[in-house]
Amino acid sequence: MLGVTIRRDAPINLHWFKAYFQGFEEVQAVRDIFGDRTEEVLAGLQVEFFSSRFGFMGVSEEDGHIMVSTHYLKSGEEREIYLDIIHELVHVRQFHEGKEFFPEDIPYPDRQTEIEAYAVAVKEARRIGMGEEEILQYLEVPWMDEKDHARLVANLGMDVPGGSS
Ligand SMILES: [Zn+2]
Secondary structure (H helix, E strand, O other): OOOOOOOOOOOOOEEEHHHHOOOHHHOHHHHHHHHHHHHHHHHHOEEEEEOOOOOOEEEOOOOOOEEEEHHHHHHOOHHHHHHHHHHHHHHHHHHHOOOOOOOOOOOHHHOHHHHHHHHHHHHHHHHOOOOHHHHHHHOOOOOOOHHHHHHHHHHOOOOOOOOOO
16 A cells, blocks of 8 residues: 555646637638638647647647747747647647547658648748748657658648759
């Protein structure tokens, strides 16, 4: 016996997405994700903030709420945060569609759910004026090594950096 009591049912503190992320319902890329349901989905969407210095954003597999690192929110580049939100909103729609977005047996850069989310973010990155080099840098994330990065970039139909073609 450990002699301690551990309550295992800790609450998750959720906040309204729109209290922190405003105007996204006006963004065409977001309207393209949710169509007629844009206002309704964003008005009902909740966000959980976590304080770890590691991690950026994600979507809960339990109920589809967005999870955001307060450290990243404070210190990240605004354009990248904006693009990440759009990426996560694609996952929110996938969640509503009942798609499994973390199929463990498929490598991250090959997951259709990720390719779709990154494709929407890359398209929006171009629209806001980011160059291809900047976009490739944006896609360099700590959880993908060089090989995974190149694979994702290829899956997105972008030129592989340093490629011979
Ligand atoms: Zn994703």
